[in-house]
Amino acid sequence: GHDILLKIEVKGAQQVRTRAPDGLFIFVAPPNNDELVRRQEQRSKDSLQDMAERRRIAEQEIAYARDYDHVVVNDDLDRAVAEVAAIIQRARERQT
Numbered sequence: 001g002h003d004i005l006l007k008i009e010v011k012g013a014q015q016v017r018t019r020a021p022d023g024l025f026i027f028v029a030p031p032n033n034d035e036l037v038r039r040q041e042q043r044s045k046d047s048l049q050d051m052a053e054r055r056r057i058a059e060q061e062i063a064y065a066r067d068y069d070h071v072v073v074n075d076d077l078d079r080a081v082a083e084v085a086a087i088i089q090r091a092r093e094r095q096t
Helices: 010-019 033-043 049-061 077-095
Strands: 026-029 070-073
Touching: 010 026, 033 049, 070 077
Parallel strands: 026 070
Antiparallel strands: none
């Protein structure tokens, strides 16, 4: 009767899905690769090599978005949060 939100990488989500196949899986994606790079550079204190590795991983993970129940593009934080909340609410309503 409780919602559990997990902010995890694709591999972790795959493990959760095997244990909770009836879960609701939402992939939050950047609007595009340029914005992903810009955000990473803006907040990161990592080395250029580490940032490049994180971008490589992100590009690989985006390919798995099609395996999720929903994909939310995070082009505007408030809108994306509202969309995720609405998806969760609709799932709750279907269960009752």
